[in-house]
Amino acid sequence: xxxxxxxxxxxxxxxxxxxxxxxxxxxxxxxxxxxxxxxxxxxxxxxxxxxxxxxxxxxxxxxxxxxxxxxxxxxxxxxxxxxxxxxxxxxxxxxxxxxxxxxxxxxxxxxxxxxxxxxxxxxxxxxxxxxxxxxxxxxxxxxxxxxxxxxxxxxxxxxxxxxxxxxxxxxxxxxxxxxxxxxxxxxxxxxxxxxxxxxxxxxxxxxxxxxxxxxxxxxxxxxxxxxxxxxxxxxxxxxxxxxxxxxxxxxxxxxxxxxxxxxxxxxxxxxxxxxxxxxxxxxxxxxxxxxxxxxxxxxxxxxxxxxxxxxxxxxxxxxxxxxxxxxxxxxxxxxxxxxxxxxxxxx
Amino acid sequence: xxxxxxxxxxxxxxxxxxxxxxxxxxxxxxxxxxxxxxxxxxxxxxxxxxxxxxxxxxxxxxxxxxxxxxxxxxxxxxxxxxxxxxxxxxxxxxxxxxxxxxxxxxxxxxxxxxxxxxxxxxxxxxxxxxxxxxxxxxxxxxxxxxxxxxxxxxxxxxxxxxxxxxxxxxxxxxxxxxxxxxxxxxxxxxxxxxxxxxxxxxxxxxxxxxxxxxxxxxxxxxxxxxxxxxxxxxxxxxxxxxxxxxxxxxxxxxxxxxxxxxxxxxxxxxxxxxxxxxxxxxxxxxxxxxxxxxxxxxxxxxxxxxxxxxxxxxxxxxxxxxxxxxxxx
Numbered sequence: 001x002x003x004x005x006x007x008x009x010x011x012x013x014x015x016x017x018x019x020x021x022x023x024x025x026x027x028x029x030x031x032x033x034x035x036x037x038x039x040x041x042x043x044x045x046x047x048x049x050x051x052x053x054x055x056x057x058x059x060x061x062x063x064x065x066x067x068x069x070x071x072x073x074x075x076x077x078x079x080x081x082x083x084x085x086x087x088x089x090x091x092x093x094x095x096x097x098x099x100x101x102x103x104x105x106x107x108x109x110x111x112x113x114x115x116x117x118x119x120x121x122x123x124x125x126x127x128x129x130x131x132x133x134x135x136x137x138x139x140x141x142x143x144x145x146x147x148x149x150x151x152x153x154x155x156x157x158x159x160x161x162x163x164x165x166x167x168x169x170x171x172x173x174x175x176x177x178x179x180x181x182x183x184x185x186x187x188x189x190x191x192x193x194x195x196x197x198x199x200x201x202x203x204x205x206x207x208x209x210x211x212x213x214x215x216x217x218x219x220x221x222x223x224x225x226x227x228x229x230x231x232x233x234x235x236x237x238x239x240x241x242x243x244x245x246x247x248x249x250x251x252x253x254x255x256x257x258x259x260x261x262x263x264x265x266x267x268x269x270x271x272x273x274x275x276x277x278x279x280x281x282x283x284x285x286x287x288x289x290x291x292x293x294x295x296x297x298x299x300x301x302x303x304x305x306x307x308x309x310x311x312x313x314x315x316x317x318x319x320x321x322x323x324x325x326x327x328x329x330x331x332x333x334x335x336x337x338x339x340x341x342x343x344x345x346x347x
Numbered sequence: 348x349x350x351x352x353x354x355x356x357x358x359x360x361x362x363x364x365x366x367x368x369x370x371x372x373x374x375x376x377x378x379x380x381x382x383x384x385x386x387x388x389x390x391x392x393x394x395x396x397x398x399x400x401x402x403x404x405x406x407x408x409x410x411x412x413x414x415x416x417x418x419x420x421x422x423x424x425x426x427x428x429x430x431x432x433x434x435x436x437x438x439x440x441x442x443x444x445x446x447x448x449x450x451x452x453x454x455x456x457x458x459x460x461x462x463x464x465x466x467x468x469x470x471x472x473x474x475x476x477x478x479x480x481x482x483x484x485x486x487x488x489x490x491x492x493x494x495x496x497x498x499x500x501x502x503x504x505x506x507x508x509x510x511x512x513x514x515x516x517x518x519x520x521x522x523x524x525x526x527x528x529x530x531x532x533x534x535x536x537x538x539x540x541x542x543x544x545x546x547x548x549x550x551x552x553x554x555x556x557x558x559x560x561x562x563x564x565x566x567x568x569x570x571x572x573x574x575x576x577x578x579x580x581x582x583x584x585x586x587x588x589x590x591x592x593x594x595x596x597x598x599x600x601x602x603x604x605x606x607x608x609x610x611x612x613x614x615x616x617x618x619x620x621x622x623x624x625x626x627x628x629x630x631x632x633x634x635x636x637x638x639x640x641x642x643x644x645x646x647x648x649x650x651x652x653x654x655x656x657x658x659x660x661x662x663x664x665x666x667x668x669x670x671x672x673x674x675x676x
Contacts, residue, residue: 009449044529047529047532047533047536048532057371088539088540089536127546129540129543129544168551203555207558212567227441241555241559244559245562246561247564248562248566250570283552284552287552287556288555288556288559291559291560291563292557294563295563297557298563298567298570299372325553325556331554332560
């Protein structure tokens with residue numbers, strides 16, 4: 001418990017309103033151990049949103065900026081942890097963005113202590129919960145991509161998650177820093193989390209034309225088809241997402257058909273052996289697979305294959321299907337497959 | 348007094364005094380007569396410059412001029428000189444006792460009613476006083492006041508002050524409560540964040556879904572419009588070619604028709620211009636006929652000449668006959 005005199009790792013906490021200001025004045029002391037203790041107490045206190053609003057409105061954030069440049073690495077790591085707690089609430093996130101912490105945080109990404117770097121990545125990850133935060137981080141995307149090559153596994157997961165949030169807003173910076181090749185490398189990593197986040201980031205990147213083109217050129221599709229057979233549902237879903245975007249272009253359609261991806265997608269869409277609790281998690285997977293099939297049905301070879309499989313899709317598009325989105329997707333797919341030129345009004 | 352610097356008059360006429368710090372000299376009680384070296388001028392206090400005159404509420408501040416006015420300086424010097432001169436004059440004019448006659452000496456005499464013994468030696472007596480040495484004092488006895496009031500005693504038995512079962516729950520509640528509160532806050536925070544992330548994820552899924560549809564339809568539209576353009580262009584090309592072919596056919600037909608009777612016409616015109624000729628006929632025409640004609644002409648010429656001759660002869664004859672007739676008449 002914070003502030004107990006029997007806890008040597010924490011500074012004593014004043015009562016009520018004085019707690020936070022007193023701890024911040026303690027932070028200005030010269031000796032590093034006292035600062036570490038004060039930071040530990042602050043970490044305990046700032047779980048409470050009222051304390052956070054007190055910190056933000058009291059203007060103590062400037063002091064934290066100074067502490068970020070402290071010589072002691074424990075102090076820096078603890079300060080980043082404190083910022084991480086601040087970002088748990090909207091006030092904190094907004095305050096961080098408006099006080100221009102980003103340059104300092106980007107400097108700290110090159111810090112020597114790994115716990116400090118990890119905490120910085122956690123802060124950046126939480127900042128992307130806000131769209132304004134993701135927008136502000138767009139400028140840091142090239143640096144994040146550089147860091148992706150060097151860091152350890154759990155930090156990589158954080159980095160990839162940050163990157164995918166930023167790229168959802170604007171994929172161009174990541175594409176410019178050669179994101180597709182880097183993410184391709186990460187797709188075949190042994191850790192499930194990394195694969196999942198890399199596939200999600202790739203899906204965000206392949207939304208724009210340039211990304212789709214690069215995905216087709218750089219031979220990403222074979223790896224993705226492998227990922228469709230992965231164990232984790234989310235990895236499968238993200239891989240299906242990338243395929244669905246890539247299959248929009250003609251090149252992508254051709255490559256997908258060459259790789260014989262339609263049976264795999266059909267097996268994902270089929271309903272046999274599905275339990276109730278899986279349906280929720282598999283919703284994204286089924287949706288993306290249906291969309292991918294729709295895109296592939298526009299190619300003549302795909303259409304031939306899919307015309308035979310119409311009953312399967314028909315089952316999904318009936319009223320028996322509870323999920324409205326899946327039903328709509330399946331109906332769409334059926335419509336595209338059975339399209340003939342005389343059906344359409346225009347053209 | 349040896350360390351006193353002479354009293355100077357400052358340039359403004361203000362008085363300065365400075366002396367080095369010196370320890371206090373021990374003097375005898377009664378002062379000796381002042382030595383001749385002292386320069387202290389005892390003056391009338393009324394005319395002492397050190398005493399401030401007049402209203403002190405608005406004191407005149409000594410003006411700090413770097414260079415005093417030369418006029419001022421000169422005036423001060425003049426005043427000084429005048430004072431000295433006046434003093435010297437006063438000294439000279441002072442009437443003094445006339446000198447003693449030869450062999451005689453002046454002595455001082457007291458003229459008061461009661462004579463005083465004047466001597467340099469001052470009668471002084473020294474008295475000393477010393478306290479006794481401190482005697483050893485025995486220890487003061489302990490002061491025990493007389494007993495008054497009632498004696499009362501009390502004793503705390505075990506278990507009276509602190510009842511474990513009663514006190515500890517309160518403490519424990521606070522400890523456990525604070526810990527649980529803290530952990531609840533942390534859990535709520537994490538839940539909130541997880542909720543945020545889940546919401547974001549759900550939104551992202553739907554967005555991806557719709558976005559894919561949008562992009563696919565856009566691509567489809569692009570493909571179809573490209574296809575349409577290609578077909579339209581193809582059709583235009585085809586029409587153009589057809590038209591060209593039709594024009595060619597029409598041109599051919601027209602030319603054929605135009606040139607149908609070209610050949611006979613050409614032949615006719617050539618023939619009419621004499622390009623096709625029978626060589627015998629031509630030969631006859633070119634060679635024979637002119638000769639024939641020339642011969643005919645010749646023979647006709649001959650005939651004509653013969654006829655002309657005949658004419659002339661006839662004429663002659665007629666003439667002659669006429670003449671002859673006339674003659675006969």
